[in-house]
Amino acid sequence: MAMEGLRPIAEIQFADFIYPSFNQIVGEAAKIRYRSNGEYTCPLVIRTPYGGGVRGALSHSVSIEALFYHVPGLKIVAPSFPDDVKGLLNAAIDDPDPVLFLEHKKTYRLIKGEVPDGHYTIPLGKANVRKAGTQLTVVSYGLYLHWALEAAQRLQEENVSVEVIDLRSIRPMDKTAILTSVQKTRKLLIVHEDNKFGGIGAEISAMVAEEALFSLDSPIRRLCGPDVPSMGYALPLEEEFMSSPAEMADAMRAMVKF
Amino acid sequence: MAIKPEAQSKVSLERHGLTDEQLVAILRTMLMQRTLENRGFQLNRQGKIPFASASEGHEAVQAGAAMAFERGKDILVPYYRDLGLALGIGLTPYEVLLSLFARAADHSAGRQFPHHYASRRLGLHTISSIIAAQLPHAVGAAFALQYSGETGRAVLTTFGDGATSEGEWHESVNFAAVHTLPIVFLCENNEWAISTPLSKQMGQPDVFKRAEGYGLPGGVVDGMDPIACYAAVGAAMQRARSGGGPTLVEAKCYRFLSHTTDDDDRTYRSPDEVQARRKDDPVPCFERLLVERAVLNAEQVEALKRGVLEETNDATDRAEAMAYPDAADLYEKVYAEGWEPWTV
Numbered sequence: 064m065a066m067e068g069l070r071p072i073a074e075i076q077f078a079d080f081i082y083p084s085f086n087q088i089v090g091e092a093a094k095i096r097y098r099s100n101g102e103y104t105c106p107l108v109i110r111t112p113y114g115g116g117v118r119g120a121l122s123h124s125v126s127i128e129a130l131f132y133h134v135p136g137l138k139i140v141a142p143s144f145p146d147d148v149k150g151l152l153n154a155a156i157d158d159p160d161p162v163l164f165l166e167h168k169k170t171y172r173l174i175k176g177e178v179p180d181g182h183y184t185i186p187l188g189k190a191n192v193r194k195a196g197t198q199l200t201v202v203s204y205g206l207y208l209h210w211a212l213e214a215a216q217r218l219q220e221e222n223v224s225v226e227v228i229d230l231r232s233i234r235p236m237d238k239t240a241i242l243t244s245v246q247k248t249r250k251l252l253i254v255h256e257d258n259k260f261g262g263i264g265a266e267i268s269a270m271v272a273e274e275a276l277f278s279l280d281s282p283i284r285r286l287c288g289p290d291v292p293s294m295g296y297a298l299p300l301e302e303e304f305m306s307s308p309a310e311m312a313d314a315m316r317a318m319v320k321f
Numbered sequence: 322m323a324i325k326p327e328a329q330s331k332v333s334l335e336r337h338g339l340t341d342e343q344l345v346a347i348l349r350t351m352l353m354q355r356t357l358e359n360r361g362f363q364l365n366r367q368g369k370i371p372f373a374s375a376s377e378g379h380e381a382v383q384a385g386a387a388m389a390f391e392r393g394k395d396i397l398v399p400y401y402r403d404l405g406l407a408l409g410i411g412l413t414p415y416e417v418l419l420s421l422f423a424r425a426a427d428h429s430a431g432r433q434f435p436h437h438y439a440s441r442r443l444g445l446h447t448i449s450s451i452i453a454a455q456l457p458h459a460v461g462a463a464f465a466l467q468y469s470g471e472t473g474r475a476v477l478t479t480f481g482d483g484a485t486s487e488g489e490w491h492e493s494v495n496f497a498a499v500h501t502l503p504i505v506f507l508c509e510n511n512e513w514a515i516s517t518p519l520s521k522q523m524g525q526p527d528v529f530k531r532a533e534g535y536g537l538p539g540g541v542v543d544g545m546d547p548i549a550c551y552a553a554v555g556a557a558m559q560r561a562r563s564g565g566g567p568t569l570v571e572a573k574c575y576r577f578l579s580h581t582t583d584d585d586d587r588t589y590r591s592p593d594e595v596q597a598r599r600k601d602d603p604v605p606c607f608e609r610l611l612v613e614r615a616v617l618n619a620e621q622v623e624a625l626k627r628g629v630l631e632e633t634n635d636a637t638d639r640a641e642a643m644a645y646p647d648a649a650d651l652y653e654k655v656y657a658e659g660w661e662p663w664t665v
């Protein structure tokens with residue numbers, strides 16, 4: 064449909080069910096423009112709820128961003144606030160290339176916020192400093208962004224100043240926002256629910272190591288999901304998988320003290 | 322080209338409404354397909370291009386199907402073995418040679434394998450190397466036509482016998498049947514998927530029988546007979562254009578050559594088997610038929626062949642003289658705006 068001039072918005076009920084379409088998204092949609100030298104394009108938006116903490120068990124809980132962010136030709140958006148969802152979704156629909164639009168399913172009911180009236184867009188590829196701070200940069204997205212903000216707020220009461228960046232777009236990624244913040248705070252913590260190995264945090268830390276190593280006062284740290292296939296259905300298994308604002312606050316304190 | 326029958330043939334020719342001009346155009350497409358593919362193999366053996374593939378044995382089904390395609394209206398979503406279809410709907414030999422030589426002026430700007438064309442002008446979708454990946458695109462295009470309320474247009478999509486074992490094939494055919502989409506699924510069953518014979522591909526030898534299970538009409542046609550293929554695909558396209566829904570057409574043909582220049586078919590099938598099938602070779606058969614039925618005389622056939630060779634030679638020279646893409650083109654057309662590599 065997208066190749067015939069329409070702007071389809073597909074919805075994958077849960078991100079866990081996206082695997083059968085991997086071929087079409089990675090092998091086809093992401094390469095249509097490139098392989099036809101622009102003669103055909105694929106302006107497609109794929110919305111999908113991802114992430115856990117909702118008793119979704121193995122197959123209604125996964126984070127899929129790392130499986131796709133390796134792929135040039137795709138764009139990936141993961142907004143965390145209602146106003147961003149609207150502006151970024153409008154931008155994704157306007158965008159002339161395929162966009163994977165990730166919505167953390169626990170935030171659907173958990174997060175409330177004002178949504179401006181009327182049509183507006185927020186550019187893809189721009190992060191947003193949700194909380195300014197001076198002693199540590201935290202980069203996150205999705206549910207964990209909200210928990211990171213909660214933790215940073217708690218530290219504020221202890222007179223510890225943490226800057227929290229809402230990544231919003233995973234590809235293209237706002238390198239400038241991350242580097243600018245890290246050069247100011249000199250410390251970087253990346254927090255995401257997806258597992259650590261080869262995750263988004265790996266790319267961010269490699270990038271910061273390559274471009275700003277000598278601005279750092281401590282090793283980069285990643286607080287991520289464990290390397291297991293998914294979270295279990297039983298409450299202790301889900302809780303063991305998921306982090307928490309308290310755990311994030313501890314990680315932040317430790318880094319600021321380093 | 323004006324054709325004057327020299328003598329009245331005794332045998333009747335079932336034309337299915339095709340004029341002499343159209344019959345000759347079909348033969349010309351078939352001759353051009355064969356000549357261009359020969360050229361690809363020659364260029365490969367000369368070390369001028371790294372890779373070539375061929376569709377010898379597919380000429381009849383492709384030229385016939387192309388005649389059933391309405392240029393400027395219909396949409397073609399083919400696979401990599403469809404040179405004749407592409408030529409038949411208007412792709413030029415020069416464009417084909419640009420693809421073989423991987424020149425900057427090629428439709429993919431030298432990025433894609435040979436015979437992976439794309440042309441908005443012709444309604445020819447960009448071709449994937451991935452088996453059956455085009456089926457969801459084709460069904461999506463048909464869905465787009467239906468969604469936009471367009472009538473009088475249809476999608477023609479093609480694939481091999483091997484492709485019908487892929488999940489995407491089954492999902493697509495089912496979706497088209499459920500939504501009564503304007504699409505024709507044309508299987509070019511050449512009995513081989515590289516080295517996998519049909520008997521290892523499916524539990525029974527007829528692709529068209531799968532249609533019944535999905536609830537769409539399916540039919541089989543002699544893939545070595547271009548007129549029969551034209552008639553079968555034409556009727557199915559007409560049905561699709563007029564809101565009648567999808568059809569699965571299976572054309573039984575044969576792959577005379579190795580899968581590609583990187584394959585040696587002697588390692589998995591006997592040359593005798595291939596030789597025995599040569600008697601059905603659609604190019605000499607159709608040429609003979611048109612002469613027998615006095616649509617063309619021997620001189621006219623020779624003139625046709627000369628013209629095809631001259632055009633191929635000319636296209637070869639012109640395409641070879643064109644430039645390769647710049648190395649910097651590697652970074653182009655990843656996204657709409659300029660692409661910033663994440664790290665350099």
Ligand SMILES: Cc1ncc(C[n+]2csc(CCOP(=O)(O)OP(=O)(O)O)c2C)c(N)n1
Nearest residue numbers: 402450451452481482483484511513514515
């Ligand atoms: C998904 C996938 N699997 C395997 C291949 C390797 N491959 C290339 S062509 C081919 C044979 C396909 O056979 P068929 O569909 O009958 O088409 P034919 O080449 O015979 O016209 C295979 C297996 C591929 N390109 N894509």
Ligand SMILES: [Mg+2]
Nearest residue numbers: 481482513514
């Ligand atoms: Mg085959």
